[in-house]
Structures are given as C-alpha cells and as structure tokens.
Amino acid sequence: MTICAYATFDDRNGDDDERDLALEAWREAGIVGRVERWDDPAVDWSGYDAVVVRSVWDYILRREEFLAWARAVESVTRLLNPYSVLETNTDKTYLRDLDVPVVPTHWSSQDLPDWPEYVVKPAISGGARDTSRTSDRGEARTLAASLEAAGRTPMIQPYLDMVESEGEISLLYFNRRFSHAVRRNPMLAHGMNHEDNARAQLRSPAPDQVELAEKVLAAVPTPLLYARIDLVRLFDGTPAVMEVELTEPYLYLSHEPRAAANLARALGELVRR
Structure with a gap:
C-alpha cells in the first residue's frame, strides 16, 4: 500500500478547494492520502512513502522555518517537490x-526604468500579497524603498496591458x-x-x-x-x-476533467519507480 501525505497549513477557513479532488484521484490510483499540517510537530513524516507539498500558503511569512521543515522531511522520506526546488522557487530572484525571455524586472528602488505603469512587489510573496500597481514613478520608487527598508528584495515590473x-x-x-x-x-x-x-x-x-x-x-x-x-x-x-x-x-484541477487523475498518475510514477 502506498501512503502519501498531503501537506497543507492551518487551513481553518477551508480555502483549499482542490484537496478533495486530489485525494479522491489518489485513492482511485491506489494511493492512500492523508492530510497533514506541515508545521505539526506530532507528525512522523518517515511513515509516509512521500510527502506532497500542496497548500502551504503561509510559508511566505515563515520561509526559513518552512525550508528547515522541508530539509528535515527530505532526510526521512521522499519530498515532492524536492527541497532544492523549494529553496530556489520560494524566492522570485530565481x-x-x-x-x-522573462517579464522585465528591476530589482532596486534606484534608477527605475521609464515605464507607463509599474507593478511593485517583494521577491518573497504569494497571491499578490504586498503588491501594488501605480503609474507614478516616484510612488513606485517609494514602494520599492519601503520593501528594502524592511529587509525585503523589491521587484519592479512594467504593467502589461x-x-x-x-x-x-x-x-x-x-x-x-x-x-x-x-x-x-x-x-x-x-x-x-x-x-x-x-x-x-x-x-x-x-x-x-x-x-x-x-x-x-x-x-x-x-x-x-x-x-x-x-x-x-x-x-x-x-x-x-x-x-x-x-x-x-x-493547479486548476476542477477546470480539466482529467487533471486530478493526471496528478495522481504522476504521483504514482514518482513514488513507485
């Protein structure tokens, strides 16, 4: 029997509407899925064939703690996606x-390009958190400088119509x-x-x-x-x-009828290889 953890966060509001779709598809593929909070100290991660990182949406506020957890989990079982991927991908300086080709990005509050509109956000963020749109170059500079003052790396990009x-x-x-x-x-x-x-x-x-x-x-x-x-x-x-x-x-699993099954198939391939 293959048993995998679905790693989530303290989701008291039930925001993860893809969880049930994923777990049902896993079950149909012969994979037992159990929901676990990633920061629950009582979980024995070594008891799982794999730990699947899913709705860990609070990591942006606790990135170092999250990465330490990911490193520890990967030392006792398979982590998907792997720690090296998570370490790089959780900071958009990647x-x-x-x-x-990448959307043009300026990484400092100084010498901003002359764009019609700006999008300013921190390099470690998600869901448009702390993200602003402005046509005022001075305001964009001020927003970026405030991120720098807080020890965060700013990203300034043109707003693309x-x-x-x-x-x-x-x-x-x-x-x-x-x-x-x-x-x-x-x-x-x-x-x-x-x-x-x-x-x-x-x-x-x-x-x-x-x-x-x-x-x-x-x-x-x-x-x-x-x-x-x-x-x-x-x-x-x-x-x-x-x-x-x-x-x-x-993952927009509900938008494509085969998507959840595609995910389950991929999980089975990686865990059982």
Whole structure:
C-alpha cells in the first residue's frame, strides 16, 4: 500500500478547494492520502512513502522555518517537490537566472526604468500579497524603498496591458507531462475582485508558449511532481515567463476533467519507480 501525505497549513477557513479532488484521484490510483499540517510537530513524516507539498500558503511569512521543515522531511522520506526546488522557487530572484525571455524586472528602488505603469512587489510573496500597481514613478520608487527598508528584495515590473486582453496563461505539467492550460484573470486589473481573480478558462496554448514552458522545465534537473509555468506576452508579442510555480501552486484541477487523475498518475510514477 502506498501512503502519501498531503501537506497543507492551518487551513481553518477551508480555502483549499482542490484537496478533495486530489485525494479522491489518489485513492482511485491506489494511493492512500492523508492530510497533514506541515508545521505539526506530532507528525512522523518517515511513515509516509512521500510527502506532497500542496497548500502551504503561509510559508511566505515563515520561509526559513518552512525550508528547515522541508530539509528535515527530505532526510526521512521522499519530498515532492524536492527541497532544492523549494529553496530556489520560494524566492522570485530565481527569475534572474532563467535563460529564457522573462517579464522585465528591476530589482532596486534606484534608477527605475521609464515605464507607463509599474507593478511593485517583494521577491518573497504569494497571491499578490504586498503588491501594488501605480503609474507614478516616484510612488513606485517609494514602494520599492519601503520593501528594502524592511529587509525585503523589491521587484519592479512594467504593467502589461496584454494581461487584460489575451490574459496570463498558465501551463500545468505533472511529472513533466503536459496536463492542461488555463487563461487566468489579471489580478491587478482595475475593477477586479477576489472572486474574479479565482476564475479561469481552459485554453490551448500556442506553439511558442509550449516551447518556452518546456525550455523552462528542461532547465530543472530534479523530479517535479507538478509545475505551473505562468506566461504573458510582452509589448512586441513575445511570450515571456511571469513566474515558475513549483512550490504550492493552484493547479486548476476542477477546470480539466482529467487533471486530478493526471496528478495522481504522476504521483504514482514518482513514488513507485
């Protein structure tokens, strides 16, 4: 019998609406899934064939503690995704090292480029937390400087109008196999609310988007249970990476009928190999 932990956080509000879909698909694939809070000191992680990092959405407030936990878990069982991936991916400065087109990013409050609009956020963040959009260059500089003063690395990017027309597209891969893609609503578009942000529509990615996503995946040498590659088109139409989500991404399992089964199949392949 294969037993895997579904690692989550102290989710008192029940925000993880993908959990039941995933666990049912695991069960149908012959995998027993048990929900565990990642920071519960009473859990014996060595008793699991694998620990799957899922809705650990509070890690951004406790990154060092989270990484220490991940390192400890990986010393006693299989961790998916692996510790080395989590360590790199939880700080968005990894974008500096990608050898592919990336959304232009400035990493300091000094010498900001002259862009029509700016998006300012910290390098360690999630769900648009502490993220601002402004057309005022001085305000963007002030926002970035306040992050620096708090010991955080700022990211300053141009706001790309294409996210409101073509949208952001997320390509989902399980064990490096393409599962599905969705067009996501832009989180910083004027008039958007939380419910709008959660909506997405299935999309067939264009060939240049698939080529870019798979080039990104090819650069990661370790096993990957899941990967979500978020892309957007630049002003000239070139697809570029917005984020590479390898830690705790929303997987849009309910949007594609086969998605949960695809995830379960990938888990079985990695744990039983």
